[in-house]
Amino acid sequence: MSDEMGYQGEVVKRFMYVNRKAPYGTIYALENLETVLIAAAFDQDVSVVFVDDGVYQLKKGQDTKGIGMKNFSPTFRALDDYDVEKLYVEKESLEARGLTAEELVVPVEVVSTEELREIMAQQDVVLSC
């Protein structure tokens, strides 16, 4: 275990949230983001990963007026305020979709599949959806 003590003497664990699903077609992206914010509020060591269609969650320019749903992509920009700074996007997933990091709503670290494997292997809790 990699438990360490947080500033209030509480256990801090490494939580990784892996987003693999596109936004809007299902609610998983939105509700998963709520969980990320709460984990950060609990002062855990939070990483957020975007692979497969999960990278689409970060696409700039989302305009949901026509489908009557709430555009939650601005919330990704609030992650920084919660000290969630470890945002990883898999290069392969991005390239397969013809996207570049410049087209995403927040700065992210674009990592290779191999690097992502390493990062994932260091976590205490992994929540994929």
Place this chain on the structure above:
Amino acid sequence: MSDEMGYQGEVVKRFMYVNRKAPYGTIYALENLETVLIAAAFDQDVSVVFVDDGVYQLKKGQDTKGIGMKNFSPTFRALDDYDVEKLYVEKESLEARGLTAEELVVPVEVVSTEELREIMAQQDVVLSC
């Protein structure tokens, strides 16, 4: 429209149910089968198609005791009693899964992709799930 009159003078339409999902992992296979039975009870001209993972619904030897769910595969054998006799299985889907018609719980007509396209094109109502 291909509407014709049934024996009670009611409209008869050609209803096709397309099953593409495996059983048990989700409820669609079971609840879709309930709809097939009702359509037959309404004396409609019912066809049932199994493609993709839908062919797994018909696999012989299902034993659900270990997962605590109800084995609904015997219901396929009741379709004959409801005069649902048009059961089509796509050859390509079956072969990709290493299955043969002998491994299925009911006699079916194994059709080519081309034949299935033709049959599908003749329907009045198509319900896929």
Place this chain on the structure above:
Amino acid sequence: MKFGILVNEGPFTHQASDSAYRFAEAALAKGHEVWRVFFYHDGVNNSNKLAEPQSDDRNLVKLWSELGREHDLDLVVCVAAALRRGIKDELLAAGFRISGLGQLVEAGIQADRLVVFGD
């Protein structure tokens, strides 16, 4: 033209109910008739009047109720699917009614087009 609409998923979890709602609205705006909306599978959850989404989010249960009231729509919740999922009469929002699967077959027979929204 007479449309039948089948909604197979609950509100919020999948976009199916949103898409069906927008479709129904557009069909009515074009002067078509929505002959029946049938809620099957998790779609029965669209009728739960206790649903209380966040204030800045859409409330699909209310949206269906209101569209139903304005256009006198027949919003039918499948009884078998509803019982299994704990949707009973006391939970039904205004305008919904619970009935059998035969109502879906009837929609397939009577409507000129049946359009399905699901997962």
Place this chain on the structure above:
Amino acid sequence: MKFGILVNEGPFTHQASDSAYRFAEAALAKGHEVWRVFFYHDGVNNSNKLAEPQSDDRNLVKLWSELGREHDLDLVVCVAAALRRGIKDELLAAGFRISGLGQLVEAGIQADRLVVFGD
């Protein structure tokens, strides 16, 4: 060992709740502790006491309630996900309680293992 379990889907529609239930049962049979079961997304529908599946089918709401009673389990339904889907206190089966998402994070922190079941 202390297990936390997360259930993301409603009963019947996906096998997730069944699998989670069988897993919890097996863990308890092996002498492990199930520290908390958290119900998120459509998983909140597992707590609806009005669910009435056919008599020859399993009743997952009851199964969870009974397992909870026998082993004094903490069955927590996420309040945000529940409100959105119309799951309120008056619908809760015995043994379930509604609380915040923090309870999931806490399960991740306190349990030795967190196991997720979903779609």
Place this chain on the structure above:
Amino acid sequence: MLHTVNKSPFERNTLQSCLRLAQKGSAVLLIEDGVYGALSGTAHAGEIADRMDDFSFYVLGPDIAARGLGESPLIEGVQVVDYGGFVDLVAEHEVTNAWL
């Protein structure tokens, strides 16, 4: 026949199955997460680009805009419709088949 596809071609086999089993001359409308199939320059763009002669392809504009793809290049020949256009497509074809 009008076919609707609401799944991403990256995640599921739905678009492939639709294009395998639909008759030539059919219309295919991409909605919800299915709209990702209409983008050019992706690993799955060929699935639709290669069948442009066999089908008429449509994509739902509001779903494109919601996903931030309003400025993204679509596969040449894919036509954008709104919900009213969706209704028209359903009315124009005798049968609609939703590939779920």
Place this chain on the structure above:
Amino acid sequence: MLHTVNKSPFERNTLQSCLRLAQKGSAVLLIEDGVYGALSGTAHAGEIADRMDDFSFYVLGPDIAARGLGESPLIEGVQVVDYGGFVDLVAEHEVTNAWL
């Protein structure tokens, strides 16, 4: 790390993503509709057969039996476990990652 996969490799990309992103030496347990990935003689059997040296593969027996696959040949080297074995696998690995 223990990885669980509950989707059919015919329907979704879940198994592929898991095998791409899991570290060598990990355990992979197939449950629910994921068990179809454990069958030999299918169009997707290679995905697991080709990675037998990289991972330990397990499949949940009750899910195999439920789907009528109790007599079907599995890919060589895939080990069958029951729910108790599932619990043991979770206990033996510090982290469990469910690919949904």
